[in-house]
Amino acid sequence: MTGNTPADTGGSAVADGAARPVLRVTSLVKRFGDVTAVDGVSFDLMPGASLGIVGESGSGKTTTARVLAGLERPTSGTVELDGRVVAGPEAGRPAARGGTRGRVPGGGARRDRLWRASRLQMIFQDPYGSLDPRQTVARSVAEPMRLHAPGPAAGRRARVRELLDQVGLSERAGGSLPRDLSGGQRQRAAIARALAVRPRVLLLDEAVAALDVSIQAQILTLLDGLRRDTGISYVFVSHDLAVVRHVTETAIVMRHGRVVERGGTERILREPRHPYTRLLLDSIPSPDWDLDRVARDRRALDRL
Amino acid sequence: MTLTIPALRARGARRHRPLGVSLAAAFLALVAATGLLAPLLAPHSPDATSLLDSLAPPGTAGHLLGTDSTGRDVLSRLMYGARLSLLAPLGVVLLSGLLGTAVGLLAARAGGWVDAVLARGMDIVFSFPSLLLAMLVVAVSGPGLAAPICVLAVSYTPFVGRVVRSVAIQEGARPYIEGYRVMGFGGFHVAVRHLLPNILPVLVAQSALSFGYALVDLASLSYLGLGVRPPDADWGSMISEAQSAVLQGEPWSGLVPGCAVLLTVVSVNVLAEHIGGSIGGKRSEGA
CATH class of the missing domain: 1.10.287 (Helix Hairpins)
Known part of the structure; x- marks a missing residue:
């Protein structure tokens, strides 16, 4: 990336993205009635970076993830994705700093939803429940493609094969129903499906917590490789410090909805403050x- | 993996269909076939009267199941009557299934005040006696089957809607449904294309159960003279017409259609319960 930072040209989206965070969360607050689940969380995520959100259950890390994914509306604060505010008081408008480049012409709820989904995808904890039990893995992977990039079925089939191959699933596994696959295979399928729309950010909510330790290691290695190959960014939500150490460079520690510590993951684990x-x-x-x-x-x- | 699959298969092979279910299915197939092929199979015209042969007991030459008080052949009327007696409840089941699915899905997915209003609405409809409502509407619109079918469909809607709502809420909480939202799919697409197919088995079982109720309710309406118009035959009106003969000590012309209603309803319920049960088994196995 050195020697190639055309910040003033503003040409391609990639060059532009390299200069600014792909995800910026500012003073995020989420209240459920009297309970404040998330209380003033802020962080930046640069393209290709990996950030850990660590905390025990009830610390607000999962709620943070759900707000980022658009499953919950924040009470206050903003989520800025790829230069555009996607959640907050001015959701749907381009961020002030980003100028008009982030604007989606036409607007509309469906457009906003698709815009967000094409940039941020999520992997859930439960690989048993996160795939439609009636659909084969290949069909599950093809489905978001049909929504985001309608086109000939032949091209889609080729891309599905490529994706399954990328996450280490055989063609045979692609033709199976989720119930015929192991937990690790299902999580690989979920990753393939999330990658199908080529998102810039992948949100992983306790993505390996339900897997055996040896399978965990395989999935984490897969995630590492994918990030190297595609330049995707990760937000890795986990209670497991060993897992976070493996896949993230920076981390925030949450307690009672607040960020109590932030910094390099290694530093946090070696000399916690x-x-x-x-x-x-x-x-x-x-x-x-x-x-x-x-x-x-x-x-x-x-x-x- | 390689060990569990043969084990599952063996268990699946050993679990065969109970005899009662096979009998019920066979009986329903028979009734449907005779209704469908009535013009070919029926020995007499269903409306041909012959006062000389009236109230013949079953087994009489030429009249296998006897004749009614105006000398019409009971077997022929039973065969023709099967058409309306099966089609009308089917109409009720399809209509109420459609309405109930729409209401239940909407309530489950919208939540909030929409859910509250729809749930209370279903409670109100549910608590209103359907037969009374049907009689009121028939009194206004005149006899004929369209009005009772529509009224029964509406009053059976909560029967389906409540189940769809609770199953849809349960299924909708599973992460794959939220996953579709994160993927950018709209609420309608998720509900109809993904949620509905996954709750369809429950829906089918529940609807099949309401078929039996609809058949009895429609037969009751016909018995009260509010359903089909004479001389058209359906089983309810046949029982109704046999009334005076039964009082004279000639019960056959009423007993035969009565047995037809009873056996059909029992068969449908046995089948519905089997469908529901086997789905329940499959679900827990998958989880």
Whole structure:
């Protein structure tokens, strides 16, 4: 990327994207009644980067992911995707900084939805429930293509084969129903489907939490390779620090809806600054594990 | 994997259809066939009266199931009557299935006040006696089958709508449905193309169950003289016409169509329950 930053030309979308974050979240707040699930979360995600969102259940990390995916509306704050505000008070308008380049002509709810979906896709935790039980894997993968890029079926079939190959699924697996596949195969199928529209951001919500450890490693290796090959960005939501260490360079740690620590993933795991991050690290089972100390620290933290 | 698949197959092969279900299916097929082929199979015209032969008991030469009080052949009338007796409930089932699916899906997917209004609306319709409603409408519109079919369809709508709503809410909470939204699909597409096919088995089982109720309700209306117009035959009106003969101690012309209603309703319900049960088994197996 060095020596190739034509920030002033503003020509191609790729060159433009290299200069600014592909995803920018600003002061995001989500309340459910009296409960504030997400409280002022902000972060930037650069193209090709991978960001971890770490926290225990109830920390607001999944709600954050759901707002990013458009499954929940934020109470306040903005989500800016590829230079355009997709959620927030001015959703649908181009971001002030982005000028008019991000504008989608015509507007309309369907257009907005498609625009967002073509740039951000999501992988869910449960590989058993995230595929339509009645559709073969190949049809599931082809479906978003039909919506986003209608065209001849032959071209679509070729692309489906290519995608299945990319995630390491055989053609035979492509012809199977989800119930005939293993958990790891299903998650590969979900990844292929998410990649079908060539999104710029892939949101992974506990994407490997339901898989065996050995399968987890395979999927994480696959994700690493895909990012290298396609330049896609990841937002990786997880409670598992070892997993986050494997696939992200930077991370934010969330607790009670707030970001309590942010920085390079390695640094956070090696020398955590916030007591909560330290507690999370101490909670991982290890030979010199001291349950009493973990419980003591948690009580101390709750008193803060 | 290679171990589980043969195991599943073996279990599937051993699980054969119960005898009752086969009998029910065979009986319904027979009734449908005789209704369809009535002009070819019926020994007499269903409307040909012959007062000399009136109230012949079953087994009389030329009249296998006897004759009614005006000497019409009961078997022939039963065969012709099967047409209306099966088609009219089928109309009710299809209409109420369509309405119930639309209302149930809309309530489940829209949620909020739409759901509240539709759910209360279904409760109101559900609590209103359908037969009474049908009688009111027939009193206004005059006899004929169209009005009762429409009224029964509306009053059976909650029967289907409630089940569709609850199953759609349950199924809609699964991540693949949310996944389609993230992919950019609209609510209507997701509901009709993905949610509906996945709840279709439940829908079919529930509709089949309401077929039996519709048949009895329509027979009751015909019995009350509010359904088909004489001399057209359907089983309800045949029972109604046999009334005076039954009081005279000649029960045959009423018992035969009565048995036809009973056996058909029981068969439909056995079949519906089997469909529902086998789907339930498949679902838990898949999960």
